[in-house]
Amino acid sequence: MSNRARVLVSRRTQAGLVRLLQAMMVALLGIGLYVGDASIMTNATIGLLVTQLPAILERRYEITMNVGLVLWITLAMSLHALGTVPLPGLDFESLYGATWWWDHMTHALSSSLVVGSAYAITRALQEHTEHLHMGPRFTLVYLLIFVMAFGVFWELIEFYVAIGAQVLGIPRVLTQYGLDDTVLDLIYNSIGGLLVAIFGTTYLTGVSDQIRDRLEAGSANR
Template sequence: MEIDLSSYRLVRFLQFAIASVAFVGLVTRNVGVLINGSFALGVTFLPGVLKRDYRLSLSPTLTLWITVAVFLHAIGMLGLYDEVWWWDHLTHLLSATLVAGVGYATARAFDEHSDAVYFPPRFMFVYALLFTLAAGVIWEVLEFTARASAGFIGVKPVLIQYGLSDTILDLIFDAAGAVLVALFGTTLLAETVETLLARLSRERD
C-alpha cells in the first residue's frame, strides 16, 4: 500500500505541475504550451476513465509511467526541447514505451483469450517494434503538418519538428522504446494483460 500511495501522490503532484504548464501557456498566450499542457493533463486522467467506464484497471506503476511521460513532454514545450539537445530523444523513448506497451498488452490479451490466436515470442517482438514504428511515423506526419500549417497561418507551431535528421532520430528512439518493452515489459504489463483478458472474458459471457 505504501508504494501505491506514494505513486498516487506523485501522480497528483505531476498533474498539478502539468496544469501549471497549461496555465503558463494561457497567461503568456503561447498556444503551443497551452494545447500541449492541456492535452497532457487530459491524458493523466485516462487511467481513471478506463477504470470507471470500462473496468480496465491499470497498475499504479503504469499510471505513474504514463504521467511522467506526458509531464516531460509538457515541460519540454517551455523551452527544454530547444535548449536541451537530448530532451526530444528522452520524450520519444518514453512515449514509444507506452505505445509499445499498449500494443503488446492488447495482443497478448487476445493471444491468451482465444485458442484460435497464437503469437509466438518472436512474433511479439517484431509486432511491438512495427506497431510502435507505425505510430511513430503517424506522429512525425502530424508534427510536420502542424509545423507547416502554423507557418502558413503565421502562428507558433503546436508541435515541434526540426527536419529529416530529427525525424530519423525520433524513429530510432521509438524503436529503442519498443525493444525495451519487448525485452523487459512482460512483468510490468502482466496486470494490464490480466485486466484486458478479464474484460474480453466478460464480453464473451
C-alpha cells in the first residue's frame, strides 16, 4: 500500500470515528431525554453543537480544518458527555463519579482545545499585523497563563452553577467535587495546555494561516 493510500485510509477512518462519536452523543441525548436527566441532556447538546463548529466555519468563513483536528474536538466533547451518564457496569454511577481520573482527563482534553484555539488566533494576528510579535518562549508562557486563567474562570462557573442549582432546587448540570479536585483540575488543565503548546502547534498552522487570510481579506475590503 502506498503512503498516499495509507493517508487516505487514515482520513476515512478518522472521519468515520467523528461520525461514530457524534452518533454516540445523539444517543446520549436520547438517554437524557428518556430518563429526564438535565445534566446528560445539557452536556450532550453542548457537545453536539461544538462539534458542528468546524462545518460552520467552513461554510461561513471558508476556514477548513483537518479531519484530525475535527476528531480531536469531537473526542473531547464526547468523552465529557459520556462521563455524565450512569452506567450499569459502575452500579449506575457516572464515570465522573466512579472513576477518579475521568474528570482530570476531560479537563486536560478541554484545555488542549482552548490552547489550540488561542494559539491559532494569536499566530494569525501576529502574521496579520506588525504591531504584535511574540517569540516562541513568550508564546509558550502566554498560552500557559491563558489556559490557567480560563481554567480558573471555568471552575468559578462550575461553583456558581452548583450553588444556583442548590438555591433554586433544580438538578445540577455541572458538578464541583471540592477544593482538592479543583486544584487537580487546574494542574491537568496546565498539562493539557503544555502538551499542545509544545507538540501540537504544528497541526494548527493551516487553520492559523486561513484565519490570517480572512483578516487580510477583511482589511483589504475596508
